[in-house]
Amino acid sequence: MKIPHPKTERTLVLIKPDGVQRSLIGEIIGRYERSGLKLAGLKMCIPTEAHIEEHYSLDPAWRRVTGEKTIKGYESKGLTPPSRDPLEITARILANLKKYLASGPVIAMAWQGAHAVAIVRKLTGGTEPLTSDVGTIRGDFVLDSYQMSDTDGRAVRNLVHASGSVKEAEAELAHWFSKKELIGYRLISEQILYDVNLDGLLE
Ligand code: GDP
Ligand code: MG
Secondary structure (H helix, E strand, O other): OOOOOOHHHHEEEEEHHHHHHOOOOHHHHHHHHHHOOOOEEEEEEOOOHHHHHHHHHHHHHHHHHHHHHHHHHHHHOOOOOOOOHHHHHHHHHHHHHHHHOOOOOEEEEEEOOOOOHHHHHHHHOOOHHHHHHOOOOHHOOOOOOOHHHHHHHOOOOOOOEEOHHHHHHHHHHHHHHHHHOOOOOOOOOHHHHHHOOOOOOOO
């Protein structure tokens, strides 16, 4: 079987309701766009809580892994986690995520290009805005933290969702977009990114 060229990789990005409300749609799209990635699909919608639960259930390991990661996070700060059961921890996180993501319109996007998943994760930054690197979307535009969101019993407001792996991206894109909504086309600027010989530049 022919291995697909890296430039065909696609990933899902959601601008969450806080990103829309804070008028950051253009800023966020611009950051992905200027990296050289190509927009292959875009829509605005208000997801249902069921759609969000399905989104986070696409990876059967997500509940366990997120629960375990969260427990480790508490312990690394010298804090006692609210439960020792990873699934119980994730049940709380998921309930808050459903409320958060169904609270208003979101922007769903498919971005395409070489290493799209990893490039988008790098530009997006780490999950908790307090520790996301400066220069990333979450690091530059949010001041939220697990401490604050846990105190207030809500999801951490981190502006965007971005798929974590190529496998996750494939499942998530199929969950948010029909085949018809994802558009294959060529951008003139792709020549400078992907052309092997760079011929045709000189007059
Ligand atoms: P992402 O891929 O960077 O969004 O992070 P994950 O897939 O690990 O987690 C998805 C969502 O679960 C995050 O956006 C957070 O809302 C929530 N979450 C993950 N880890 C934690 C945690 O340690 N504490 C809390 N309160 N929420 C978390
Ligand atoms: Mg994730």
